[in-house]
Amino acid sequence: MIKVKTIVGSIILFIYIFSFSSCSRKNQNLQLVEGFYNQLNHSNYSELSEFIGDSIKMIEGDYTMNYSKNDYYKFFQWDSVFTPKYEILAIKETDNKVEIKVSKICSRIKFLNQKPIISKEVIEIKNQKIYKIRNVEMDSDFKLWNTKKNEMVPWIKKNHPQLDGFINDQTKTGAENYLKAIALYKEYKN
Numbered sequence: 001m002i003k004v005k006t007i008v009g010s011i012i013l014f015i016y017i018f019s020f021s022s023c024s025r026k027n028q029n030l031q032l033v034e035g036f037y038n039q040l041n042h043s044n045y046s047e048l049s050e051f052i053g054d055s056i057k058m059i060e061g062d063y064t065m066n067y068s069k070n071d072y073y074k075f076f077q078w079d080s081v082f083t084p085k086y087e088i089l090a091i092k093e094t095d096n097k098v099e100i101k102v103s104k105i106c107s108r109i110k111f112l113n114q115k116p117i118i119s120k121e122v123i124e125i126k127n128q129k130i131y132k133i134r135n136v137e138m139d140s141d142f143k144l145w146n147t148k149k150n151e152m153v154p155w156i157k158k159n160h161p162q163l164d165g166f167i168n169d170q171t172k173t174g175a176e177n178y179l180k181a182i183a184l185y186k187e188y189k190n
Helices: 002-041 045-051 069-080 107-113 142-159 172-189
Strands: 052-060 063-068 085-094 097-105 117-126 129-139
Touching (some): 002 085, 045 052, 107 172
Antiparallel strands (some): 117 129
16 A cells, blocks of 8 residues: 555656656746847847857748858848847747747838738747747738839939949848948938
């Protein structure tokens, strides 16, 4: 009888410890994702790089970008010039993946879209590092975005040829030229 109680007690203790560690891991993954977006908001790459592995894969539709840490740093520099602000609107973990709904606004998006972009993303984590971010849905006014882009790019090419190519230059200098192009185009339109 005592042996049965000991076995039952051991099983209960095992289940308790297992469920606690599983819950703890889930909280760690959610905190990892929240920390990643917090560092994006602060444009702090040295802290942000602690949240990703040696490489990170970003997927939007059929387009896949594989970044080494150095490549991601270059993208981060480009994106940071526009001073983005992210807000996590919803977050949950399912099947060891973190699903989020996130809002992003920055000077580029504000100009082209006139409102934040809301996206649903699935973030995969391995060894407590983010290694994949897959955008599964995006709420944006792409018609407005393309109209504004398709009006601005040729105008810049004609009137400020020194900035031509800014739209495809994903370097820090390219982003700075993008901001100059936006400012010049806004001035022209007003």
